Amino acid sequence: MPSTFLDDARDPLIIAEGWMKDGKDVAIATVVETWGSAPRPVGSHLVIDAGGTFHGSVSGGCVEGAVISEALDVIGSGKPKMLEFGVADETAWQVGLSCGGRIRVYVERLG
Amino acid sequence: MSNGLGEAMDPFALKTLNAERRARRAAILVTDLGDGRDRVVKEGDAVAGDLGIAITKAFRTGLSGAVDAEGRQFFLNVHLPQPRLVVIGAVHISQALAPMAKIAGFPLEIIDPRTAFTSDERFPDVIHKAEWPEDVLKHCPLDRYAALAAITHDPKIDDWPLKSALDAGCFYVGALGSRKTHAKRVERLLAMGATPEQIERINAPIGLDISAANPAEIAVAILGQVISAFRSRGLGASARGEAA
Numbered sequence: 001m002p003s004t005f006l007d008d009a010r011d012p013l014i015i016a017e018g019w020m021k022d023g024k025d026v027a028i029a030t031v032v033e034t035w036g037s038a039p040r041p042v043g044s045h046l047v048i049d050a051g052g053t054f055h056g057s058v059s060g061g062c063v064e065g066a067v068i069s070e071a072l073d074v075i076g077s078g079k080p081k082m083l084e085f086g087v088a089d090e091t092a093w094q095v096g097l098s099c100g101g102r103i104r105v106y107v108e109r110l111g
Numbered sequence: 112m113s114n115g116l117g118e119a120m121d122p123f124a125l126k127t128l129n130a131e132r133r134a135r136r137a138a139i140l141v142t143d144l145g146d147g148r149d150r151v152v153k154e155g156d157a158v159a160g161d162l163g164i165a166i167t168k169a170f171r172t173g174l175s176g177a178v179d180a181e182g183r184q185f186f187l188n189v190h191l192p193q194p195r196l197v198v199i200g201a202v203h204i205s206q207a208l209a210p211m212a213k214i215a216g217f218p219l220e221i222i223d224p225r226t227a228f229t230s231d232e233r234f235p236d237v238i239h240k241a242e243w244p245e246d247v248l249k250h251c252p253l254d255r256y257a258a259l260a261a262i263t264h265d266p267k268i269d270d271w272p273l274k275s276a277l278d279a280g281c282f283y284v285g286a287l288g289s290r291k292t293h294a295k296r297v298e299r300l301l302a303m304g305a306t307p308e309q310i311e312r313i314n315a316p317i318g319l320d321i322s323a324a325n326p327a328e329i330a331v332a333i334l335g336q337v338i339s340a341f342r343s344r345g346l347g348a349s350a351r352g353e354a355a
Contacts, residue, residue: 004135004192004193004194004195004218004256005135005193006132006133013125013128013129013132014129014132016125017125017126017129020122020125028120028125030142030186030188032144032176032177032186033176033177041175042174042175042176043175043188043189078119079117080117080118080119080147082144106142106144106186108117108118108119108120108142108147109119109120110119110120110122110125111119111120111121111122
């Protein structure tokens with residue numbers, strides 16, 4: 001049953017704020033656009049710390065690995081990146097969405 | 112903090128956003144996808160131009176998305192509090208309303224001090240409290256993202272939460288009963304200090320007019336009215352017609 005209050009233990013943005021307070025370097029990935037069938041809606045978050053720990057999701061697990069490795073770059077450089085994922089053979093990324101949809105994911109460093 | 116092409120997310124923006132979300136207030140994180148700048152817009156904040164129009168629409172629909180405005184592309188991530196539907200009365204209508212509301216995305220809680228009605232057997236899958244509304248709502252106050260439907264038919268149980276819902280600015284307030292019953296209720300609420308403007312906000316007789324003929328159909332009528340109220344929050348009658 002959905003709660004009417006935030007679930008602090010599972011909410012990615014609350015977790016990201018907590019990591020920041022603990023002095024960790026953090027990146028936030030956000031689904032900003034979807035086409036066709038996409039597993040997670042626009043606005044969904046995956047948050048990643050510099051050690052590769054993550055919470056949340058931007059897909060059903062299909063592209064998280066790639067997003068995490070890009071996020072580690074973003075944490076290093078501080079420059080946001082826009083990533084695009086689609087069916088595997090149409091993209092430069094060696095990963096894709098098996099459902100046939102496409103998503104655009106914005107990755108930015110926190111602070 | 113600028114990195115030329117794009118900026119990192121401002122920690123202050125994240126703290127502000129999370130504070131609004133914890134307080135059950137609506138907010139949008141607006142990110143300029145060109146330079147990466149973020150800002151938090153709270154519901155009711157004035158924003159000019161095409162971006163302002165897109166922001167107003169996003170608050171109403173709750174849909175996040177990218178928008179083009181002022182020659183730039185922005186991403187609006189909309190955070191609406193989870194709406195809460197509080198039903199006063201563990202009656203037949205509530206038994207039908209509970210599963211429907213859950214499917215529609217409105218978690219429901221039932222409050223009715225009459226223990227014969229408010230039983231685990233009658234309400235196996237929904238939060239139900241066999242207590243007085245005064246006691247339950249003291250710990251869990253109503254707010255603008257709560258809807259209240261008072262359907263016990265008993266003034267001793269219904270009146271206090273109705274007044275409380277009007278004072279809290281609940282996005283929906285509905286009360287079961289005929290026009291005659293409602294006229295008496297209005298007198299009592301006025302005596303409790305409700306204003307005529309507040310009284311106008313009560314949906315009575317409760318539910319959309321779909322000629323509902325039994326408890327399940329009345330539940331459909333109530334749920335439709337709750338959804339309509341949720342999607343037209345804070346908008347005038349003219350803007351309400353534009354909602355899809």
